[in-house]
Amino acid sequence: EIVLTQSPGTLSLSPGERATLSCRASQTLTTTFFAWYQQKPGQAPRLLIHGVSNRATGVPDRFSGSGSGTDFTLTINRLEPEDFAVYYCQQYDTSPKTFGQGTKVEIK
Amino acid sequence: EAHLVESGGGLVQPGGSLRLSCAVSGFTFRSFAMSWVRQAPGKGPEYVSAISADGATTYYADSVKGRFTISRDNSENALFLQMNGLRADDTAVYFCARSDFGFYDYWGQGTLVTVSS
Numbered sequence: 001e002i003v004l005t006q007s008p009g010t011l012s013l014s015p016g017e018r019a020t021l022s023c024r025a026s027q028t029l030t031t032t033f034f035a036w037y038q039q040k041p042g043q044a045p046r047l048l049i050h051g052v053s054n055r056a057t058g059v060p061d062r063f064s065g066s067g068s069g070t071d072f073t074l075t076i077n078r079l080e081p082e083d084f085a086v087y088y089c090q091q092y093d094t095s096p097k098t099f100g101q102g103t104k105v106e107i108k
Numbered sequence: 109e110a111h112l113v114e115s116g117g118g119l120v121q122p123g124g125s126l127r128l129s130c131a132v133s134g135f136t137f138r139s140f141a142m143s144w145v146r147q148a149p150g151k152g153p154e155y156v157s158a159i160s161a162d163g164a165t166t167y168y169a170d171s172v173k174g175r176f177t178i179s180r181d182n183s184e185n186a187l188f189l190q191m192n193g194l195r196a197d198d199t200a201v202y203f204c205a206r207s208d209f210g211f212y213d214y215w216g217q218g219t220l221v222t223v224s225s
Binding site: 033035037043044045046047050056088090092095096097098099100101102 | 151152153154155167169170203205209210211212213215216217218
């Protein structure tokens with residue numbers, strides 16, 4: 001099973017700043033089958049990015065994804081108040097599909 | 109707009125059973141694979157089970173294989189998860205989600221399953 005390790009665990013930033021979230025896979029992904037989700041308290045995860053860098057419908061362009069192999073990044077430019085949440089990465093390259101443990105983006 | 113609503117969660121004793129349901133609207137249910145994903149308190153999501161669009165093929169995480177059964181009724185736009193032999197580590201919020209491409213693009217609000225004596 002591919003283990004996804006997210007860093008940092010918590011990111012303390014101010015609105016307007018840039019957030020850079022990392023996700024490292026325990027094995028090399030040979031495809032672009034990689035996604036990012038946002039989750040707010042009491043809500044289901046929301047798909048942000050699929051295929052490493054493709055924004056889901058309705059996701060603002062301040063969210064962008066990049067990476068390949070074992071290292072993937074979610075960047076949020078100019079944090080808005082509604083962006084403070086927990087973010088999870090997910091690989092669907094190899095069964096079973098697995099998620100990271102999450103990065104919390106909190107208001108500094 | 110896609111709308112998924114889970115039901116059937118609750119408190120159950122270890123070894124007990126529950127049947128979760130997910131009512132779906134807003135897209136052509138019979139055309140898409142579907143999944144169950146769970147999330148234990150304070151943890152990341154975890155894949156549980158998936159089913160093909162026609163219901164002919166099913167998949168399970170090793171942790172639930174032999175205990176859980178996924179099924180669907182395309183005439184009723186409904187997804188199910190029969191959970192038997194429940195254990196304390198099955199305690200989680202269970203989400204149904206559309207998963208046709210491997211990622212999960214639509215999710216329900218979740219239903220809480222608590223396994224405790």
